[in-house]
Amino acid sequence: MSFPKPAATLRSATGIPTGRLGVWWVIASEIVIFGGLLGSYIMHRLGHPEWAHQSINTNTWAGAFNTLVLLTSSLFAVLAHQAAEQKNGPKAARLLMVTCLGGLIFLIVKSFEWTHEIREGFTLTSNTFWSFYYTAAGLHGLHVIAGVVIMLIVAADARKGLELQRVENIGIYWHFVDLVWIFLFPLLYIAK
Amino acid sequence: MSDTAQAQTAPAPAAAGGEHHHPNYVKIWAILVGLLAVSVVGPMVGVRWLTLVTAFGIAIVKAYLVARNFMHINLEKRWVAYLLLGMLAFMAIFMGGVSPDVMKHDGANWNNDAAKAWVEKGLKEAPKEEEHR
Numbered sequence: 001m002s003f004p005k006p007a008a009t010l011r012s013a014t015g016i017p018t019g020r021l022g023v024w025w026v027i028a029s030e031i032v033i034f035g036g037l038l039g040s041y042i043m044h045r046l047g048h049p050e051w052a053h054q055s056i057n058t059n060t061w062a063g064a065f066n067t068l069v070l071l072t073s074s075l076f077a078v079l080a081h082q083a084a085e086q087k088n089g090p091k092a093a094r095l096l097m098v099t100c101l102g103g104l105i106f107l108i109v110k111s112f113e114w115t116h117e118i119r120e121g122f123t124l125t126s127n128t129f130w131s132f133y134y135t136a137a138g139l140h141g142l143h144v145i146a147g148v149v150i151m152l153i154v155a156a157d158a159r160k161g162l163e164l165q166r167v168e169n170i171g172i173y174w175h176f177v178d179l180v181w182i183f184l185f186p187l188l189y190i191a192k
Numbered sequence: 193m194s195d196t197a198q199a200q201t202a203p204a205p206a207a208a209g210g211e212h213h214h215p216n217y218v219k220i221w222a223i224l225v226g227l228l229a230v231s232v233v234g235p236m237v238g239v240r241w242l243t244l245v246t247a248f249g250i251a252i253v254k255a256y257l258v259a260r261n262f263m264h265i266n267l268e269k270r271w272v273a274y275l276l277l278g279m280l281a282f283m284a285i286f287m288g289g290v291s292p293d294v295m296k297h298d299g300a301n302w303n304n305d306a307a308k309a310w311v312e313k314g315l316k317e318a319p320k321e322e323e324h325r
Contacts, residue, residue, distance in 0.1 A: 015269055024272050028279050035283035040294070043287060047295040047307070050314025064232045068225060075221040078262045082214050127314075175262045182254045186247035190235050 023169045027176045030143075034180050037139065041132045041187060054129040056192045057122060062113045063189030066106050067181060073102025074178040077171040084158065084167035092167045093159035096151050099174060103148040110141055133188055140184060143177045212267055220261045227254050 011018050045051055080095035114134075124134045147170070154170045157163045227250045234246025259265045265273055297304040297311070 016272070024268075024275065028275050031276060031279035032282055035280065036286060039283050039287045043291050043294040047297065048311055048314070050311050050318060053314065053318030060232065064228065067228050071221060071224045071228065074258065074262050075217055078217050082217070128310075172263050175258055178262075179255050179258050182251050182258065186231060186251050190231065190243070190247040192235070 017165060019165060019169050020172070023172050026173065030176060030180075034136075034139070037132075037136055038183060038187065041136060044128065044132070045187075045191070048128070051127075051129040052192060054122075054127050055188070057117070057120065058133070058189050058192075059113055059116070060189045062109055063185050066109050067185045069102050069106050069109070070178045070181050073099045073106075074175050076102065077174045080158075081168045081171045084164040087161070087164065089158045089161035089164055092164065093155040096155040096158065096167065096170070100148045100151050100155070103144050103151075106144055107141060107148075110137065136184055137188065140177070140180055143180070147174050147177050212264070215261055217261070220257060224254055224257055227257075 014021055016024070076095050076099040080092045080099065083089075083092040083095055117130075122130050124131055151170050151174070154163070154166045158167055231246050231250040234250075235243040237243075265276075292299070293304075297307045
């Protein structure tokens with residue numbers, strides 16, 4: 001049984017396809033969410049010199065490796081977009097799967113990192129620095145999980161050559177997730 | 193033609209977006225990885241201003257490269273960039289409004305004794321914790 005596509009899927013009243021416009025609005029709201037969180041962290045960090053003694057316990061190499069993983073996954077996301085524009089759905093799907101793999105590697109590294117930190121006694125409630133650390137990295141991790149799930153759905157359709165415009169849309173979201181990490185990395189791992 | 197009919201005949205989003213020239217993405221990725229390496233090595237020198245430049249200055253450059261080349265924000269309608277910059281402006285207003293209360297622990301007519309106590313306690317405990325490790 002087939003359903004007619006909703007008008008919003010096909011409309012482009014603002015000059016931007018509605019799906020992509022929706023993604024830009026999501027990102028606009030995400031800027032306020034992450035911006036508020038990171039802005040609060042920066043202000044507290046500047047007002048609390050004692051946090052420096054807590055931040056030395058984060059693992060810079062794990063953070064750097066995860067940055068590399070996300071940057072690489074972003075490369076595959078944009079290559080998937082390029083393939084979708086060339087109407088090559090199966091190639092776009094394959095590249096999206098590699099992007100998903102990047103997301104999974106990121107989450108695995110993060111889980112090892114957190115396990116080690118919790119075993120060392122650095123928990124959500126041990127200090128305000130760690131509260132910010134787990135909240136910011138955790139919220140970002142949830143966005144990575146959401147991105148991977150959506151990408152798997154988009155890839156399943158793209159493999160059949162369907163809804164190829166969605167490859168670009170999920171790519172824009174994924175690059176934003178990468179962008180947030182680009183700022184989280186120096187804030188949580190470099191500034192010691 | 194009615195709105196619904198127009199919607200049905202409008203081009204699909206991918207077609208409406210149109211194809212565009214793609215830069216060399218691998219080259220941009222390589223630049224981003226190079227910048228990442230600098231941001232990791234920079235703070236090892238131990239100079240405060242160099243740490244700030246290599247960590248946060250490079251983060252801004254990396255963000256620009258991703259937004260421009262991967263998100264293609266330069267090819268999007270200009271008001272999208274204004275929308276996103278507007279959100280950043282909201283963030284700046286928020287920070288400007290609350291930063292005096294958060295970053296300072298006293299003023300002409302007020303004292304945040306609790307915050308001062310936390311700073312003092314944290315600084316006292318820090319050397320002990322480091323010794324313990």
